[in-house]
Amino acid sequence: MTYVPAPPEPDRTIDTSGKLCPYPIVEAAREVRLLETGAVLCVISTDPGIQLDMPMWCKATRNEHLGTYRQGNCFRSFVRKGER
Amino acid sequence: MTREVKAIGLISGGLDSTLAVALVRRQGIAVKAVNFYTGLCITETQRRKGGRPDGTIPQNEALRAAADLEVDVEYVDISGREYFDMLVHPRWGYGANANPCVDCRVFMMRRAREIMEAEGADFVFTGEVLGQRPKSQRRDTLRIVERESGLSGRLLRPLSARLLEPTIPEREGLVDRAGLLDISGRSRQRQMALAAELGLSGWPQPAGGCCYLTDESFARKFFDVLDAREAAGEERAIVRDDVILLSTGRHFRLSPRAKLLVSRSEVENAILEQHAAGRARLEARDVLGPVALVEGTPTWEERLVAAAIVARYGKGKDHPKVVVAWREGELEELYEVEPERDEARIEALRL
Numbered sequence: 396m397t398y399v400p401a402p403p404e405p406d407r408t409i410d411t412s413g414k415l416c417p418y419p420i421v422e423a424a425r426e427v428r429l430l431e432t433g434a435v436l437c438v439i440s441t442d443p444g445i446q447l448d449m450p451m452w453c454k455a456t457r458n459e460h461l462g463t464y465r466q467g468n469c470f471r472s473f474v475r476k477g478e479r
Numbered sequence: 480m481t482r483e484v485k486a487i488g489l490i491s492g493g494l495d496s497t498l499a500v501a502l503v504r505r506q507g508i509a510v511k512a513v514n515f516y517t518g519l520c521i522t523e524t525q526r527r528k529g530g531r532p533d534g535t536i537p538q539n540e541a542l543r544a545a546a547d548l549e550v551d552v553e554y555v556d557i558s559g560r561e562y563f564d565m566l567v568h569p570r571w572g573y574g575a576n577a578n579p580c581v582d583c584r585v586f587m588m589r590r591a592r593e594i595m596e597a598e599g600a601d602f603v604f605t606g607e608v609l610g611q612r613p614k615s616q617r618r619d620t621l622r623i624v625e626r627e628s629g630l631s632g633r634l635l636r637p638l639s640a641r642l643l644e645p646t647i648p649e650r651e652g653l654v655d656r657a658g659l660l661d662i663s664g665r666s667r668q669r670q671m672a673l674a675a676e677l678g679l680s681g682w683p684q685p686a687g688g689c690c691y692l693t694d695e696s697f698a699r700k701f702f703d704v705l706d707a708r709e710a711a712g713e714e715r716a717i718v719r720d721d722v723i724l725l726s727t728g729r730h731f732r733l734s735p736r737a738k739l740l741v742s743r744s745e746v747e748n749a750i751l752e753q754h755a756a757g758r759a760r761l762e763a764r765d766v767l768g769p770v771a772l773v774e775g776t777p778t779w780e781e782r783l784v785a786a787a788i789v790a791r792y793g794k795g796k797d798h799p800k801v802v803v804a805w806r807e808g809e810l811e812e813l814y815e816v817e818p819e820r821d822e823a824r825i826e827a828l829r830l
Contacts, residue, residue: 447542450546
């Protein structure tokens with residue numbers, strides 16, 4: 396049996412459904428800027444590219460990618476704001 | 480205490496811009512990478528359409544490069560009216576196709592200058608290489624871009640810097656000119672050697688050339704839209720939806736008054752459906768087939784030609800007759816047509 400960790404409880408959720416690369420990342424970046432360090436953002440997206448984009452964006456911007464999970468037709472991607 | 484030197488780097492994820500970021504960072508300079516979104520990137524469009532034929536999704540190269548180098552990266556969307564107007568009325572003209580590279584660089588560098596000022600950065604840098612591109616990377620056009628963007632003295636090209644006049648950050652000692660390079664021309668041997676030295680890998684091949692405007696087929700369609708609008712007495716202009724449709728489906732010019740777009744896939748069906756408002760929507764009624772749109776005001780004969788082409792690209796292409804539904808708003812008409820089998824005739828209409 397595969398262990399799937401429960402997604403963390405987000406402090407803020409944004410829905411970018413219907414928007415394609417790079418808009419989910421653009422909107423995530425804007426929201427993360429408004430969060431306190433350590434807060435968790437959940438980005439809902441229908442663009443499968445978010446599975447690749449979010450981990451790379453988090454690595455580049457020193458935020459923590461907590462996971463991207465498929466849920467029906469969309470993806471939920473979790474980001475913890477890193478220290479600046 | 481010495482102050483932190485900060486720079487804005489334009490990053491595409493190609494080899495040159497990745498190396499430029501690496502070279503500047505190697506000097507201890509804080510870099511913020513910026514990627515401009517124009518809506519004209521071929522890779523992004525490929526992603527939008529569900530990825531490659533083998534089912535894989537191309538990665539976003541700017542993000543990949545920023546992640547590899549661990550530099551902060553920001554997307555800046557410039558795909559608005561001002562940008563599209565520049566594409567239609569370039570001051571410095573087009574390259575081989577619909578690519579107004581000098582004007583586009585000026586446009587981007589002006590935005591980069593605004594970002595530099597807002598961020599309190601000292602300069603902007605790019606991965607441009609002297610002599611690598613026939614129009615936008617000549618010595619004279621590099622100067623034009625610098626001057627017209629308002630970045631005079633503050634636009635550094637690290638890969639070719641030692642072949643160019645020293646910039647202000649070099650003269651002020653913020654950047655060590657000795658740590659910059661003197662690459663010129665189209666060969667990429669030195670860049671690849673440097674990438675190996677810096678431990679960089681995974682850049683896209685071929686580097687550059689990701690812009691639809693440099694594509695001959697796209698350019699034909701781009702100028703066709705402009706010419707048709709002008710001939711109809713409309714403004715010679717394009718909008719964001721045009722850019723999406725120009726990279727979607729097969730395009731056929733039925734007459735100066737009417738154009739047909741035929742989808743090539745399920746994803747393109749969906750894209751055309753989203754743009755059906757204000758256009759006629761065509762689809763074979765009793766057999767599977769593509770969604771198609773007609774723009775403009777076709778004559779009766781042109782409607783039949785459009786219906787026959789739509790029938791030709793569906794499952795009923797070998798049937799003697801196919802019924803094609805032509806819908807405009809609430810109105811629907813049915814055309815029973817013989818699928819067009821004359822490939823020469825189809826090709827004559829294809830853009």
